[in-house]
Amino acid sequence: MQDGWRRHISYASIRPRIVRSIAWLITLSKRPSTSRVAYPVFWVFEVALSLLVRTAWFTLPVYLFHYVYRYYWAYWTSYFPPDAGLFEPAWPKSRIRLVILMATIPTWGLCMALGVVLWAVLKVLVMHAMQSSRRKHGREDGVSTPSKRTRARRSRMATLLRTNYLSMVCFVVSVSMALSGVYMFETYEYPGDHRYKGEIETALREPRDSGYFNGTKVFVAAMFNNNIEIMPYWIKEITKVIYYLGSDNVFISIVEGNSWDGTAEILDEWNGTLDQLGVPHLIRTRDKTIPRPADMSTSNPRIEFLSATRNLALEPLIERGGYDIVLFSNDVFIEADSIVELLKTKDGEWDMVCGLDLMRWGLYDAWVVRDRLGRLVSSLWPYFLEDAGMQAVMEEEPAPVLTCWNGIVAFRADPLLPISLRKPGPYPQSASLTPAQTPPIKFRRSGDKECFSSESFNLPYDLRRQFDMDRIYLNPRVINSYEWKYYVWFKLGMGVSMVKAKMVIGDTKRVWVWDGGDCHPW
Known part of the structure; x- marks a missing residue:
């Protein structure tokens, strides 16, 4: 009995202190002088521990999977809490759980693979310690004859090989799941979203003043206010576009005002970078030319302020002309590939083309966009309820629309220019006006007898009304x-959810129709 006691103590000596205590209790319960009736607690504890060890191969992986899944779920809810105002049809719970599961499986596989390796190492150490203890006491499993010791070794070897085989299978499966996560991460980009990535990379690698576009001169305009989170990304992507278009073919005009978060400082730094690149530009920071209304809720004072600020950003174009296209960007996250995609819509055969801005309820700027028949649209994919627009979006092709803006837009510059600065040659215009009589358009608020609309709606509306420019498209690739x-x-395509329902701002019973299409009943 003394030898058995020593074997237990020697085996437990390689364990942490708490495990040594457990081993001591189990040993105590097995001593001849100890009655199982007198010590039922020890017996129950031994059975429970035995069951735990025997089922650990199943319970531990299940618990680990549950833990990893709950961790990612908590991470998700930290970004999108229940009170975030998500529109559930645009964020179906089944798709959210699928995305979390796609992250859980590779992580769980990696943890399992590491666990198998650690278990194998621990097992080798334990067996080595046990064999050392047996050799020290001159016995092996209580077997004294050589033949019995040989059979005992063979039995242990067979068990070890069987265990190693199962461990190897578990390891291979776990590593495969982990590698599937690496594969998903490396191939997450949708090829259709990066059709011009190679051209942009070439432009960055081998820059030239004439660029890699078709020589079209592009006037880039934007306005910012407290956009510190967006600015680094936006500047990086617009700089790529500059390389692609060529410094000879770009003008950058930005208006920033009333910011307190460092937006102006970032733009000041970029101002110096544009000087080094030789890009013509005018960046107004800390600008207070246009008084900002105290109340920026959606009303005429807000629209008048935004109209005047946008017109201020266009001043260098209106004063000197010389550019074919205006590229006007809101304070949005967008990739350079998407901007090139926008400019190449329909091979350049357009008067105005818009991106696709998406937020918590899907399509964000439903106030501005109208389908080609002037009707209201849905905030959910495929956004349009009429056949031509719906089919175009489903095929990822530009959809014809009456009006749009949606985060970023490109349009022909001539209608904004004084007649003397317009390029010679015919261009669409109203049949009742000659070129000399057609005044330039600009951003404006709605007239008293018009549908109350944003300045972003009124620009494409005026392009149609005054210049008969009706080749207006929304490009669903420009997310x-x-x-x-x-x-x-x-961007990863997680928010596709088809629901046929119009997005109406106000009482649906009060929607009315004018020559600009359906009017939201504010």
Whole structure:
């Protein structure tokens, strides 16, 4: 009995202190002088521990999987809490759980693979310690004859090989799941979203003043206010576009005002970078030319302020002309590939083309966009309820629309220019006006007898009304968003959910129709 006691103590000596205590209790319960009736607790504890060890191969992986899944779920809810105002049809719970599961499986596989390796190492150490103890006491499993010791070794070897085989299978499966996560991470980009990635990379690697586009001169305009989170990304992507278009073919005009978060400082730094690149530009920071209304809720004072600020960003174009296209960007996350995609829509055969801004309820700027028949649209894919637009979006082709803006837009510059600065040659215009009589358009608020609309709606409306420019498209490939978390979600195609329902701002019974299409009943 003394030898048995020593074997237990020697085996337990390689364990932590708490495990040594457990081994001591089990040993105590097995001593001849100890009655199982007198010590039922020890017996129950031994049975429970035995069951735990025997079922650990199943219970531990299940618990680990549950833990990893709950961890990712908590991470998700930290970004999108229940009170975030998500529109559930645009964020179906089944798809959210699928995304979390796609992250859980590779992580769980990696943890399992590491666990198998650690278990194998621990097992080798334990067996080595046990064999050392047996050799020290001159016995092996209580077997004294050589033949019995040989059979005992063979039995242990068979068990070890069988265990190693199962461990190897578990290891291979776990590593495969972990590698599937690596594969998903490396191939997450949808090829259709990066059709011009190679051209942009070439432009960055081998820059030239004439660029790699078709020589079209592009006037890039934007306005910012407290956009510190967006600015580094936006500047990086616009700089790529500059390399692609060529410094000879770009003008950058930005208006920033009333910021307190460092937006102005970032733009000041970029101002110096543009000087080094030789890009013509005018960046107004800390600008207070246009008084900002105290109340920026959706009303005429807000629209008048935004109209005047956008017109201020266009001043260098209106004063000197010389550019074919205006590229006007809101404060959105967007990739350079998407901007090139926008400019190449329909091989350049357009008068105006818009991106697709997506947020918590799907399509964000439903106030501006109208389908080609002037009707209201849905905030959920495929956004349009009429056949031509719906089919175009489903095929990822530009959809014809009456009006749009949606985060970023490109349009022909001539209608904004004084007649003396317009390029010679015919261009669409109203049949009742000659070129000399057609005044330039600009951003404006709605007239008293018009549908109350944003300045972004009135620009394409005026392009049609005054210049008969009706080649206006929304390109569903040009995804952008005002917040990074929504941008990633929709950019990866997670937010596709088809529901046929119009997005109406106000009472649906009060929607009315004018020559600009359906009017939201504010």
